[in-house]
Amino acid sequence: MEFDFQWLLIGLPVAFAFGWLASRFDLRQVKRDNRDAPKAYFKGLNLLLNEQQDKAIDAFIEAVQNDPDTTELHFALGNLFRRRGEFERAVRVHEHLLHRADLKATERDRAQHALAQDFMKAGLFDRAEAAYRALDGTAFAGDARLALLSLYERSRDWHNASEVASQLEKAGSGSFASRMAHYACELAQEADERGHPEEAATALRRARDAAPQAARPLVLAGQRLARAGRHEEALEAWNELRLRQPAAFILVAADYADSAKACGRDAVAAEILRGLFDKLPSVDLLRALGRLGAAPPLLPFLQQHPTLSVAQQWLAQPPAQWTDAGATAVRDAVGRAAKPLQRYRCAACGFEAQHYFWQCPGCLSWDSYPPQRVEEL
Numbered sequence: 001m002e003f004d005f006q007w008l009l010i011g012l013p014v015a016f017a018f019g020w021l022a023s024r025f026d027l028r029q030v031k032r033d034n035r036d037a038p039k040a041y042f043k044g045l046n047l048l049l050n051e052q053q054d055k056a057i058d059a060f061i062e063a064v065q066n067d068p069d070t071t072e073l074h075f076a077l078g079n080l081f082r083r084r085g086e087f088e089r090a091v092r093v094h095e096h097l098l099h100r101a102d103l104k105a106t107e108r109d110r111a112q113h114a115l116a117q118d119f120m121k122a123g124l125f126d127r128a129e130a131a132y133r134a135l136d137g138t139a140f141a142g143d144a145r146l147a148l149l150s151l152y153e154r155s156r157d158w159h160n161a162s163e164v165a166s167q168l169e170k171a172g173s174g175s176f177a178s179r180m181a182h183y184a185c186e187l188a189q190e191a192d193e194r195g196h197p198e199e200a201a202t203a204l205r206r207a208r209d210a211a212p213q214a215a216r217p218l219v220l221a222g223q224r225l226a227r228a229g230r231h232e233e234a235l236e237a238w239n240e241l242r243l244r245q246p247a248a249f250i251l252v253a254a255d256y257a258d259s260a261k262a263c264g265r266d267a268v269a270a271e272i273l274r275g276l277f278d279k280l281p282s283v284d285l286l287r288a289l290g291r292l293g294a295a296p297p298l299l300p301f302l303q304q305h306p307t308l309s310v311a312q313q314w315l316a317q318p319p320a321q322w323t324d325a326g327a328t329a330v331r332d333a334v335g336r337a338a339k340p341l342q343r344y345r346c347a348a349c350g351f352e353a354q355h356y357f358w359q360c361p362g363c364l365s366w367d368s369y370p371p372q373r374v375e376e377l
Contacts, residue, residue: 071097071103071107071111074093074094074096074097075097075110075111075114077093078090078093078094078097078114078118079114081093082114082117082118082121085121087118087119087121087122088122090114090118091115091118091119091122094111094114094115094118095115097111098111098112098115106139109135109138109139109140110140112131112134112135112138112140113135113140113143113144115131116128116131116132116134116135116144116147117147119131120132120147120151125151125154125155128147128151129148129151132144132145132147132148132151133148141171142168142171142173145164145167145168145171145173146168146173148160148164149161149164149165149168149179152164156186158183158184158186158187158190159187161179161183162180162183162184162187165179165180165183166180177210177211177214178211178214180207180210180211181207181208181210181211181214181216181217182207182214182216184203184204184206184207184210184217185203185204185207185216185217185220187199187200187203188200188201188203188204188207188220189220191203192224197224200224201224204217204220204221204224213244213245215241215244215245215248215251218237218238218240218241218244218245219238219241219248219251219252221237222234222235222237222238222241222252222255222256222259223252223255225237226255226258226259231259231260231262231263232263232265234255234259235256235259235260235263235265235269238252238255238256238259239272242272242276246276246279246280247280249276250276250280250282250284250285251284253273253284253285253287253288254284254287254288254291256269256273256288257269257273257288257289257291257292258291260292261291261292266292266293269292270289270292270293270294273285273288273289273292273294274289274294274296277289277296281301281304281305283305283307283309283310283313286298286301286310286313287313298310298313298314298317298326299314299323299325299326299329302314302326302329302330302333303325303329306329306332306333306336307333307336307337308333308334308337310333311329311330311333311334314326314329314330315330338375340374341373341374341375342354342373342374342375343373343374344356344357344369344370344373344374345369345370345374345377346360346362346363346365346368346369347368347369347370348360348363348365348368349362349363349365349368350362351363352374356369356371357369
């Protein structure tokens with residue numbers, strides 16, 4: 001049977017016409033879908049900027065339904081759920097992204113980071129830790145380590161916190177020496193509480209190696225020595241602290257005086273404390289000098305530093321030592337301390353003012369000021 005080329009000439013134009021119509025239909029469908037998705041997306045953004053989060057979520061859900069393959073819409077929706085505290089819905093959105101086989105590696109890492117944030121905000125620290133650790137070696141590794149550091153500090157996991165801080169410092173993310181010293185000090189205190197003094201001493205040495213200028217390792221070292229009855233060594237540790245961090249030495253001034261009395265070095269300690277008191281007068285140094293029987297006259301200090309603590313110290317004296325000048329200084333100290341409390345505070349926004357307002361200057365609310373001052377509430 002011979003093939004009739006006439007049918008071929010007729011069939012080719014017909015096939016071409018059907019193909020052209022089908023392509024036009026598909027193109028119109030794609031254009032319509034792409035036109036609908038941006039409209040819903042921009043509508044959601046506009047609602048979000050106007051702080052209408054409920055309506056924004058509805059708009060983003062509509063956009064995701066119109067264009068389920070667009071990752072940006074999923075990220076926008078998931079982040080919005082997290083901001084609203086709807087962590088379960090945020091987790092579902094980001095887990096859905098992670099399960100997509102067509103997701104690029106960079107987008108997968110981004111979804112993993114968003115999922116870790118969801119777990120962290122929800123208080124699911126175990127799952128957050130695993131999610132952040134999965135980001136090691138990605139572009140989000142630095143952010144993940146910082147988040148892990150915060151997580152370990154919150155859960156008081158000082159061993160892991162030290163490890164992560166060391167990794168961050170090696171990666172050039174900044175200096176974490178001070179933090180590492182604090183972590184070692186925390187470990188030293190825990191070891192002492194468990195009755196492991198050698199482990200505590202090792203941790204304190206690590207703290208000093210991490211941050212030689214840090215005050216806390218010297219504070220703890222002196223306190224540990226004093227508790228063990230090694231008062232002269234405690235004084236040496238605190239003298240080093242006094243030379244390195246004179247302001248922090250004030251924290252252990254009373255302990256310093258007690259250890260000095262215990263080993264018969266009252267006169268030397270009193271001279272040292274008086275010299276520091278002249279440079280950095282404080283009520284703690286004043287009390288430490290009082291323990292050694294070498295307290296300076298209280299009235300000049302009260303007149304120069306009219307605080308409630310010093311006024312209380314002055315009032316603790318026998319009434320026979322009270323004077324009119326002292327009473328005036330105490331009145332000034334009380335007035336100075338009471339001044340911040342003699343204000344009115346807005347119940348709506350917390351704005352404080354010396355004068356009563358019917359309309360708050362801060363938030364413009366009416367009748368939001370209680371008629372009582374702060375000290376009377």
